[in-house]
Amino acid sequence: MSERDTVAVVGLGLIGGSIARDLAARGVRVAGFDADTAALDAAYADGIIADRLERSLAGLAGATTVILAVPVSATPEVLQAAAKHLGNATLVTDVGSTKRSALAAAISLGLGRSFVGSHPMAGDHRSGWSASRTGLFSGAPTYLCATPSTRAEALVRARELWMSLGARPVVIDADAHDERVAFTSHMPHALSAALALALSRAKIGGDGVGPGGRDMLRIAGSSPDMWTAILADNADEILSAVAALRVELERFEQALSQHDARSLHGLFSEAQAWTLKAHVDIRT
């Protein structure tokens, strides 16, 4: 992004708000919208948003880059409302955790040429403008998914956008993306929530949970709205990932029920080996 660009960010939550903050810090003029008037006003009062867009989104007509940072379930609807105002946009992108449905919505609205789906692997269990902050995307792998008709200029601009935010763009096919993040993000979120539910049902409180358990439970605190939408949108891939997890869990159960220390050691060793190999990303 250069200072000549006008970027519009629709949705000023953790992700959209953090994008706006980083862009504003770099001197980019940012127009913004949020359905929560208090969040929109706060972003304006903080000097992050130079222009507040109206609910009609007509103001998007002045933007060269448009970023939709709304929940996955709202993206098609917001894209539809925005579509007729996107004539000047070189790049239209979203930030959702699923990409197949976002691309399908863009294509069906005739936005395939300017659309690139984005998915930054950043954020935490918090949400909303109050959780947004500068530097959120520093070093974050960020998936970019093009439609069959995405223009090269749009993809170049998407890469530049994320690199300017400190992220590491990775271009990937939308199907491959949705399959992959089902394993690396969506199923683990369900797992963390399932762990919290198991503790809750066993009448165990948070007191006495150690650092390992704490890590496993952190993302169970994530927004139910956001994660319901993501799981519903990627249900089949997530079911496959849960099935794969169950296979491994059953190996532990079998070894435990047979008091088979050798098998347990083999499982832990294999898991540790994968984790050590993956250590550039995991051990931070």
Add this chain to the structure above:
Amino acid sequence: MSERDTVAVVGLGLIGGSIARDLAARGVRVAGFDADTAALDAAYADGIIADRLERSLAGLAGATTVILAVPVSATPEVLQAAAKHLGNATLVTDVGSTKRSALAAAISLGLGRSFVGSHPMAGDHRSGWSASRTGLFSGAPTYLCATPSTRAEALVRARELWMSLGARPVVIDADAHDERVAFTSHMPHALSAALALALSRAKIGGDGVGPGGRDMLRIAGSSPDMWTAILADNADEILSAVAALRVELERFEQALSQHDARSLHGLFSEAQAWTLKAHVDIRT
């Protein structure tokens, strides 16, 4: 602990080494032993250990407090080797993640009066002297389990020991301890390892794993030796905990396969509610 006490630490890994560092920093004279001569020499060269004990552990006779910080599977054997030298010890304790078997070993060796089982909820996926550090136990919940014949003086001294390290002692029955940590620590470790195995089998590397996945995978990097011993020693309780987890996981699977967003939302909301309620301990 006062400066008049002599404390012996057998096993100078992450936990034992960190205890020795904190005690030495407070002016307590620490005698130490580790089967790894390099670790023992390093601890001595660093000035943390004032006396290196021999493999016979005869030097324990001079200690008023004896701390065994060896793997769970080695505790009975080391206790047995130490037993005949423990006549001067007011407190004998261990630091293992299971407590029933440690207490049973102490009782069978006639050490019930001076023994208190300890389990600090501290540490991470690393191990060994090189991973040890001061301040590891700051704020850490630390379970203390007395035998039926533990003298009050031993329990008081155990509390004082852990409080002097900055920990928060919690006295609990050994059975209740083993059941509880199966849910809060042991099963979650198996879960993290199972997740790593599922990713490994799906040919997914660490690249592109986001912050949530990273949290869920960190403890999969833990020592296979250590965790095999813990799981083998608490197999039945862990099997119950895994079964409880599977019940919750199946609720997610059912909701996903029926594309039932309402149920998914209910599950995530319940999980978040537990996590928020537990937030004093979880959200750090």
